[in-house]
Amino acid sequence: MKQKSFHTLVTGASMGIGKAIAEDCASRGENLVLVARSQERLAGLATELAGRYGVDARVCSEDLGAQGGPGRVFAFCEQEKLVVDRLVNCAGFSFTGNFVHIPQEELLQMAMVNMVSLADMTRLFLPGMLGRGRGAVVNIGSLAAFQGVPGMGLYSATKSFVVTLTEALAVELKGSGVRVFAVCPGFIDNQQFYTRAGHDRTRILVPVSGPEVVVRALRRGFASGTIVQMPTLFDRLMVFTQRLLPRRPVVMLAGFFAGAGENNLHKR
């Protein structure tokens, strides 16, 4: 595979979906900037991918929940003179339990990581892509974006933000050579994600897929003009059928299928 001339920056690359995306990018010859907090995991992954695929893999360990995090990531890329033509905003986390019980610190962190840093990373890296007349921003949303999910209310609201911003940007950037699209997975098999959220995975009543479906949806997104990519047929059916139903049952069913109520909590 011929090495590409640009870097793809993946946030949340230390594990789970972001790691799978980074591996796929490297296998296609894309150079990488790997961003997350876990310096050691990122360094191990960078060494492995550089060795296996001959790409340039850089590590930028940063807390995207901290004030100025995206700015420091951008400064790192500028200092290293990296041409970031693809930005994959994947870092994010969930919290399961009734909204009234969310600690304020958790609420602020989720708003920072899932929404503010995603928007700020996009704002920082877009001008360079627009100047070059090429590039893409991929935002990892969720099926939770399409309706409130009881027991995951704040998380679903942050993902609605992701989809709404992506839709508007995609149209704003039409004709610029820069694509923006969202990938919205249903539940993905990743115990780390559920443990962090306090979500008992065994209570989920819908199919749980592997991270490879997200990677494939991301590739379909690059190949098509679709603004929102849903990884599986089941995901597409869920979103389509809810348009035919009144809103309250849609929300109740989403909570039921997610198994995210207070009685379904898992020890964090």
Ligand SMILES: NC(=O)c1ccc[n+]([C@@H]2O[C@H](COP(=O)([O-])OP(=O)(O)OC[C@H]3O[C@@H](n4cnc5c(N)ncnc54)[C@H](OP(=O)(O)O)[C@@H]3O)[C@@H](O)[C@H]2O)c1
């Ligand atoms: N798993 C699912 O069922 C599912 C379904 C739909 C959508 N999603 C979305 O997919 C994305 C990835 O989820 P995942 O399943 O791969 O979860 P994961 O395995 O827990 O990975 C989350 C990633 O985000 C990074 N991250 C979290 N907080 C951060 C912070 N403050 N600063 C920098 N990086 C941070 C983590 O790295 P560090 O801990 O090293 O910082 C990690 O790399 C998220 O946006 C999630 O909402 C997941």
